[in-house]
Amino acid sequence: MNAVSQGPTWTVLLVPVLLGVLALCGAAFARVLDARADGRGISGGVLAAPLAESGRLLLQQRRAVVASDRLLARTGVVLVPVAAVLAALVVPLGDRTASDLSIGIVWFNAMEVVTWAALWMAGWGSNSVWGLLGGYRFVVQGLSYELPHMFALITVATGAGSLRVSDAVAAQESLWFVVWMPVAFVAFLLSALALSFSGPFDTATGRDIVGGVLAEYSGVDRLLLVAGRWLMLSAAAAMSVPLFLGGSGGPLLPGWLWTLVKAVAVLGLLVWVRSRTATLRMDRFAEFGWLVLIPLTLLQALVVAVVVVGMTGGM
Amino acid sequence: MAQAVVFWVCAIGAVAAGLAVFRVDSMARATFALLASFVLAAVPLLLLGLSYLGILVILMMIMEMVVMAVFMIMYMMNPAGLMPMSMVHNKKGSLAISTGTFVVLAVGVLLVDWPQRQGVPPPDVTFALGEALMGSHMLVMLVIGLGLFATIVSAVVLSHPRGRYDRFGDDLRRRPPDDPIPGSVDARSLTRIFGVGR
Amino acid sequence: MTEFLRALLLIAVSVLLVSAAYAWSFLVRLAKGTLVSTPFMSGLEPVEHAVSRYHVRWYTITMVFLAFDMEMVFMYPWAVVVAQVGSKAVIEMFGFLAVLVAGVVYAWREGAFRWT
Amino acid sequence: MDLSGWMRIQATPRPLLVTARGGGGIRVAAERVLRQRGWDLASTPAEADLLVVCGVPDDDALAAAVERVWSAFPAPRARASVHVETDVVSELDRARVRLDDVEWQRSDIAARTGAAETARAEEHTGEHDHTGHTTHSTTEPACGHHRSSDPGGGHSMGDHDMGGHDAHMMHGGDVAGLRMADRAPDRDGLALDQLHVSLGPVLPDWPAGLVVRVALQGDVVQSAEVEVIGEAHPDGSSWLGMPAAAAALDSMARLLSVCGWGTAMRSARRLRDELLTGAVDDAELGRFVGRLRRSRTLRWATDYVGRLDLPHSDLAGDATQRWRRWLDVVEGREAGHRRGDHAEVALERLPGLLEGQELAAARVIVASLDPDLDSVLPRDARDRVR
Incomplete structure (x- = not known):
């Protein structure tokens, strides 16, 4: 495996393109699972459904509620997909990365948190009870998943001895982090679903509150919110590859292909989990996050720290 | 050149967003104007080469301003600014204080004999920060730890409407606790969720 | 700063892409104007504006979160140096965290993680 | 064919189902057809482009609700009314054709824009005459009806500095035809704003004909009033023939x-x-x-x-x-x-x-x-x- 290095500047342009393709794959797979549950055949139409739906939303009229705060609403709607794309900046493809920030792991964390503000603004800005409820639900969801998520990231940083994503990949040359940080990996996957408000963590857009934050949005605004959710889920799935799954490491195939295969596999797993679970209500999950997930991820961080200290002979 | 452009854009943007906090009617907009101001003020840290601190400020400020929005909207009247109102109270006093502060700081900037840099910055400032925390500044971290513990306890004592005696009864023996909405981490719920089905 | 130039470029690119989505939608859709409507209230007439002093049921969690979250300031740089500093760093950080977790357990017993 | 038309035809419609009492059997039939076609159900008018009314809204309240929901649909839009189970397919097909009919949609948009402008002009002439006001107060649940018996109720932390402003705000009147929410005591001792929300009659996954008016503080229901609208169909119950x-x-x-x-x-x-x-x-x-x-x-x-x-x-x-x-x-x-x-x-x-x-x-x-x-x-x- 070659060390990850920063590619030429134009590779930055690849980030939104590849992330978009990954997001389309995820959305298409979700449609396939839906179609199977519906008892429909899997056809080209099912696979192209996310594109057709995007087209429908582009054609649809935009709407706003009387006296809604359109500035906040617009800002929130735009920030959701933008934050997702920015979060994906530090994900390496093979042995090339668009930007190898020295604090790449914190960068991902910061961009993901933008969704808190964005979704709340979109909900509040719509001046609708459903948007209001959804926005606030996402904030309390953030308060419940964020600390386990951060501890998972810190566990990786401890194992790598660096906040640089390329160092995390290099540190996994002999052994993938997922092997000795399984709890952190699971916590990361859970928070991947939570930060993209999808799957069992879709309280913010729940059907019980008729779509929550999405309730009053139509047309291109709705498209950006929904696309932003898929982009964010894809970015988190892609990020799990350099953090836990050894980056581009793997036999026979070229490195970039391994990265893609692993990212698609993780995304597929997340989408599948989505189809097998009911929504976790936050009045139940908040306590679980604080009293079960935080101690577990802390223990994981402790184990990793002790191993790291032991290996470098720092005792 | 690029640095200067970024600095001035952020500097003017931060001041403008800070002014906007007092110009908008809506609590929600005021909170996020303040957030924009903080984020723009974090960018100069990046210009100084303090990558970790800069991004950390952005990360923390977003989380904290969202929490701030929660409280601003809970307790301030007219949170959406749909009614005409002014965000400015005690105009004369605050004008005097802010002018005074500005003058003191501006005079300080111009008059203080700023020291020259000695030595060179460490190659990895984040690493140096970690070393300082684990070495010379360990006491700071320990004191802050106790301070945060005290914050948690006092926040719960002050803000939570129900305490353990309301929940578990006067002899603290009631199981499950009596809560208006049940949570998930107590013996009863855990058995039902993780135990065998009925 | 040069480190973040590519991030700046990506911000520009993504804003451009979002604008392109808005522009494309404007070109192809039939109704150019925005439909202004009353909020959806299950088909009945809404009574008041939704934006209001929203009664958050979990305000204690926000305070506990803010306190606990502060330790992230220390923990990210700690993760970078733990291998060099050795066991002292591990003991110190997890002592620090143990104190905070004790605070969380106290908050749990008081029912702070349940909706008021 | 132009790009808009092509994109429209590729898309699958997204129907919002409204069920009247006695329309349960039609709803089941419609759900079956929609499922087989892969037309996912919408939750709100904003998401939808097809309004499907199952059964006959033989009640003024439901008929008005259907019209209100229909007016909140963004363009393009189409509606289908299904009165008997056997009509489901033909009605849906007809609505689909209308949805893709660019000319019809254009005239619909023009008609709606015109109506909105007339309404705006009328509003300007009679500035303080809020025509909708009387209906607002009738749909509003009786205040303080089901308040929880909280010992400390009514004393909020901010009572002292906010009381005066509140009184001032009440004189401010409506904004865009709607009132601002008002405060009410709550079981945890904070008196914050209460929102009045109706669940039903047009709500996905909701029993047909049920209307529950709730007062919310935050996401907690403080009081609930139950009402049933529409005519009973005891003989035509959708479940009679169903296993x-x-x-x-x-x-x-x-x-x-x-x-x-x-x-x-x-x-x-x-x-x-x-x-x-x-x-x-x-x-x-x-x-x-x-x-x-x-x-x-x-x-x-x-x-x-x-x-x-x-x-x-x-x-x-x-x-x-x-x-x-x-x-x-x-x-x-x-x-x-x-x-x-x-x-x-x-x-x-x-x-x-x-x-x-x-x-x-x-x-x-x-x-x-x-x-x-x-x-x-x-x-x-x-x-x-x-």
Whole structure:
């Protein structure tokens, strides 16, 4: 495996393109699972459904509620997909990365948190009870998943001895982090679903509150919110590859292909989990996050720290 | 050149967003104007080469301003600014204080004999920060730890409407606790969720 | 700063892409104007504006979160140096965290993680 | 063909279903067709482009609700009214054609823009004459009706510095035809704004004809008032001809949707339709039931929610116990679904169950009771029977 290095500047342009393709794959797979549950055949139409739906939303009229705060609403709607794309900046493809920030792991964390503000603004800005409820639900969801998520990231940083994503990949040359940080990996996957408000963590857009934050949005605004959710889920799935799954490491195939295969596999797993679970209500999950997930991820961080200290002979 | 452009854009943007906090009617907009101001003020840290601190400020400020929005909207009247109102109270006093502060700081900037840099910055400032925390500044971290513990306890004592005696009864023996909405981490719920089905 | 130039470029690119989505939608859709409507209230007439002093049921969690979250300031740089500093760093950080977790357990017993 | 038209034809319509009392059978038929075509159901007018009314809205309140929802649809839009089950396919096809008919959509948009401008002009002439005002006050629930008995109620932290401003704000009048929310005491001692929200009649996964008006503080229901709108259809009840197992699966699908498990909801609806046509695969049905019984997340959503102490009733226990009994019915281990005066008892108990609950839990409670209102007589008629 070659060390990850920063590619030429134009590779930055690849980030939104590849992330978009990954997001389309995820959305298409979700449609396939839906179609199977519906008892429909899997056809080209099912696979192209996310594109057709995007087209429908582009054609649809935009709407706003009387006296809604359109500035906040617009800002929130735009920030959701933008934050997702920015979060994906530090994900390496093979042995090339668009930007190898020295604090790449914190960068991902910061961009993901933008969704808190964005979704709340979109909900509040719509001046609708459903948007209001959804926005606030996402904030309390953030308060419940964020600390386990951060501890998972810190566990990786401890194992790598660096906040640089390329160092995390290099540190996994002999052994993938997922092997000795399984709890952190699971916590990361859970928070991947939570930060993209999808799957069992879709309280913010729940059907019980008729779509929550999405309730009053139509047309291109709705498209950006929904696309932003898929982009964010894809970015988190892609990020799990350099953090836990050894980056581009793997036999026979070229490195970039391994990265893609692993990212698609993780995304597929997340989408599948989505189809097998009911929504976790936050009045139940908040306590679980604080009293079960935080101690577990802390223990994981402790184990990793002790191993790291032991290996470098720092005792 | 690029640095200067970024600095001035952020500097003017931060001041403008800070002014906007007092110009908008809506609590929600005021909170996020303040957030924009903080984020723009974090960018100069990046210009100084303090990558970790800069991004950390952005990360923390977003989380904290969202929490701030929660409280601003809970307790301030007219949170959406749909009614005409002014965000400015005690105009004369605050004008005097802010002018005074500005003058003191501006005079300080111009008059203080700023020291020259000695030595060179460490190659990895984040690493140096970690070393300082684990070495010379360990006491700071320990004191802050106790301070945060005290914050948690006092926040719960002050803000939570129900305490353990309301929940578990006067002899603290009631199981499950009596809560208006049940949570998930107590013996009863855990058995039902993780135990065998009925 | 040069480190973040590519991030700046990506911000520009993504804003451009979002604008392109808005522009494309404007070109192809039939109704150019925005439909202004009353909020959806299950088909009945809404009574008041939704934006209001929203009664958050979990305000204690926000305070506990803010306190606990502060330790992230220390923990990210700690993760970078733990291998060099050795066991002292591990003991110190997890002592620090143990104190905070004790605070969380106290908050749990008081029912702070349940909706008021 | 131009790009817009091409994109429109590629898209699948997204229908919003409205069901009138007595329209349950039509709804089931419509759901089957839509499922087979892959037209996903919308939750709100903003998401939808097709309004499908199942049954006859023979009541002014529901008819007005349908019109209000229809006016909130963004363009392009089309509507279908299905009065008999056999019309489902033809009505949907007709609406689809209209949806893709660019000329019709253009004239619809022009008509709506024109109407909006006229309305705006009228508003300007009679500035302070809020025509909608009287209807607002009639739909508003009686204040302080069901307040929880909180010992410290009415004393908020900010009472001192906000009281005066509040009084001032009340004189401010309406903004854009709607009032600002007002404060009310709450069980945790904070007096913050209360929002009045109606659940139903047009709400996905909601019993046809039911309207629950709730006062919310935050996401907690402070008070609830239950009302049933529309004419009763005791003879035309959608469930009369339906096997108990299919009816139980229909209830289950609704609960699964409210609990946010869309995939299982789709499977439940498909198995329901297969039961109705007799083409169900028993092994698959068994696997599906087993998966639901084993699901920890579903348990987490329904445990301890909406507990009723009614021995020997199929409403007894909490939401989990109720849906597990539905699964017994599906498996044929228990005979009836919604026995006896199920709906009447459910309606009677509903306000008490909802008060003090989080809104999501409140939706689970309604879905887990799932009263079939087709057979419920109006309140005065019921009193006469007693």
